[in-house]
Each structure stands twice: as C-alpha cells, then as structure tokens.
Amino acid sequence: MAMELELKLMIQKDHLNLAYDFLNAICQQEPECQAEPSLQLMNGYFDTQDKTLMNAGIALRIRAINERYIQTLKTRGSNRIGMHARGEWEWDIKEDKLELERLTDEMLPESLHDRAWEKDLEQVFRTDFERQIWLIKASNTLMEVVCDQGEVTSPYGKDQISELELELKSGDEIALYDFASRLALTVPVQVSTVSKAQKGVRLKDNKIELPDALSENASAIEQGAFWYETWLVYWEAMCFYDDIAFLTPVYDAMDQLANFVSPLLAQDLVNLETLMKRKMMQLDSESPLPLTALLETGQSMLAIARWLNRQNSQ
Structure with a gap:
C-alpha cells in the first residue's frame, strides 16, 4: 500500500492559463523541475446502487490510459487540515473489467469482508479529464503537481473538474503549503477537500x-x-x-x-x-x-x- 498525501486546489477554468504560466516558469528556473506530456485519463468508478463502498470509505475504479488499464482501490482516509491522507493500491489489469480477487481483507473494512456486495457492483459514474504533470523539487521536497481539467458524469448529471493537486513524493509536507502559497500570490486558487469520487456521489445524492x-x-x-x-x-x-x-x-x-x-x-x-x-x-x-x-x-x-x-x- 502507498500512502497518498496531497493538497488539492480549486481553480476556475478562466484562470488555468495563469497556473500553467507559473508552473512552466518554475521549470525554466529550476533545473530539477520536469514538465511531462499531457495525458487523457478515462476513469470508471464502481459501487452498488446503495453506495456500499462509498459508505465504507472506499473508492474503486478502473483507469484507462494509452491502452493500459489500472485498477485502483482508495480509502477515504482523513483530511489533515486541508490535505488528503489516504491509502491507495494499484494493479495493472488485462482489460476494462474488475479483478476483484486482487482485493484482500487487509485492504477492506470489516463491513465488506463478506463480499456479498461484489455481485451488485456497477459503474456508477465516470471522470474524463486531461492531466498535465510537473515534477518539482523545492526546499529538499519532491512533489508532483498535476492540473486536471474535464468533467464527472453520471446518469444524474455532470460536474466540472478544474483543479491542481500537489502530491508529496518525499520531504516535508509543509513545503507543499509553501509552494502553493507562492502560486497563490498570482493565481486565484482555493483549498479543496472534495475528491473526484465525492463529486460523482454528490450528483446522485445532492448533498454536501x-x-x-x-x-x-x-x-x-x-x-x-x-x-x-x-x-x-x-x-x-x-x-x-x-x-x-x-x-x-x-x-x-x-x-x-x-x-x-x-x-x-x-x-x-x-x-x-x-x-x-x-x-x-x-x-x-x-x-x-x-x-x-x-x-x-x-x-x-x-x-x-x-x-x-x-x-x-x-
């Protein structure tokens, strides 16, 4: 299991160019910064109609990227005063089909150990977005900064995705705040604790x-x-x-x-x-x-x- 620690920032589409300009300028100034090619990510999220997994704090998805399929299980984890801290498991799979045998009891809360929910799983919403990635080293801290723009869709409606995520790869988590604060001097952003999975669930429940x-x-x-x-x-x-x-x-x-x-x-x-x-x-x-x-x-x-x-x- 990997422990994911990230800081998520809301940004309106009208301001995305400012974020790109800032991050690209950083990469021109810092030799240990690397901008990667953009990716098109297609993700299907699975649950039962009565939200068995979400209610247990679990998100299960299949991501398609360049003819590669990745199955991911995430725990809701905790919000650490603006940051997300959560467990994450990933597997390469052969096709766009869940391989539930890869999930073990150690990954799941006790309420899901009976596996009765597996037969009722279906794709409940999806996210499709373009991702731009920058690997940035600042103050002995390595972070992955991604910009996602696209949408969440379900039978109940859709929501836009327009956000920046700063994920800690190594070093001090406070450096994430410091770097985000530098960006916020010129780019209008706001801290967010709402995940893409929560956006999808909200389309059905209409709850915050x-x-x-x-x-x-x-x-x-x-x-x-x-x-x-x-x-x-x-x-x-x-x-x-x-x-x-x-x-x-x-x-x-x-x-x-x-x-x-x-x-x-x-x-x-x-x-x-x-x-x-x-x-x-x-x-x-x-x-x-x-x-x-x-x-x-x-x-x-x-x-x-x-x-x-x-x-x-x-």
Whole structure:
C-alpha cells in the first residue's frame, strides 16, 4: 500500500492559463523541475446502487490510459487540515473489467469482508479529464503537481473538474503549503477537500459532506480545524451550486475560525470577509463565482492551514 498525501486546489477554468504560466516558469528556473506530456485519463468508478463502498470509505475504479488499464482501490482516509491522507493500491489489469480477487481483507473494512456486495457492483459514474504533470523539487521536497481539467458524469448529471493537486513524493509536507502559497500570490486558487469520487456521489445524492461534529472536550486546535474544514466545504458548495445563499455559512465559518487562529491570521479573515462583501456589493450579482477571482482567499486558506498543521504537530 502507498500512502497518498496531497493538497488539492480549486481553480476556475478562466484562470488555468495563469497556473500553467507559473508552473512552466518554475521549470525554466529550476533545473530539477520536469514538465511531462499531457495525458487523457478515462476513469470508471464502481459501487452498488446503495453506495456500499462509498459508505465504507472506499473508492474503486478502473483507469484507462494509452491502452493500459489500472485498477485502483482508495480509502477515504482523513483530511489533515486541508490535505488528503489516504491509502491507495494499484494493479495493472488485462482489460476494462474488475479483478476483484486482487482485493484482500487487509485492504477492506470489516463491513465488506463478506463480499456479498461484489455481485451488485456497477459503474456508477465516470471522470474524463486531461492531466498535465510537473515534477518539482523545492526546499529538499519532491512533489508532483498535476492540473486536471474535464468533467464527472453520471446518469444524474455532470460536474466540472478544474483543479491542481500537489502530491508529496518525499520531504516535508509543509513545503507543499509553501509552494502553493507562492502560486497563490498570482493565481486565484482555493483549498479543496472534495475528491473526484465525492463529486460523482454528490450528483446522485445532492448533498454536501460536512466535517464530523466536534466532541465536547475538543481542543482549540481541533475546533479551529473543524471551522476551517467547514469553511472549505461551504465554499466549494457555493461554487458548485453557484448559489449566493452559501455565503452566509461561509462567513459564519470564517467568523468562528477567527477565534482559534493567531491574531494576525484572524485579522486576515476579517479583512477578507470585508473584501468579499464589498466585491459582492460592487457587482450587484446573484452569482458568487466572481469571488473566486480574489487572490486573498487562497492566500488566507493556505496560511491558516499551514499554521494549524504547525500547531497540531507541536
């Protein structure tokens, strides 16, 4: 099993060229950076109609790439204050057909050990996207930066894929935040914790996944992490539904989060909320999507995630 640790950034299609320009410029400046040819990835995700695998925290897919088929099993893992940390297994398979015998009990939660769900598996949604990859070494940390653009489709509708993923290959995970913060100085991005699999499930359920409720004895850092994740969830939902009504819980999460971060970061949140409200008044718009052009949002999200992770590791 490989442990995947990645930082995912939302980016609107209109801003993708800025990201490409930034990353290509890095590769021109840094000798240990390598840009790879783009790939067309086609992925089918499998589950039962009642979401047996997703409810157990499992994603099972087949990826087709250059006449090669790869079967992948991923665990939901955990969100580490803006990052995804999850288990992942991959196998090359002969054709576009699941090889379920490769799954062992050690990979699956106990609720799936009976294998009764196998007979009911079907493709429930798919993702098709173009991927551009950059291998970048910064501050003794090796990361894979990918830009994905395409869509998630299912019988229930579709959703766009437009995101950057920074995956840690070796070194310090804080370097991922540092590099993303450099990018966010010129490219409008926002931290996201919603995976492609969660996008596919949402098309059917039409629900958003909020963080687990806090325990009564939650520490200040745990409370900060909760309100941070809540901010991210409502922000992403606001963009997906293109609904200004989500601004209310976005602002509430930001207000709550300000109580659990440093005074400087708390002031940044106050300033950002003021900026967002002013921009909405100037636009007189019923769509919140123009807010995604603000550089300050991603900068604040990354700075707070970095600070919370530092505090959590002490």
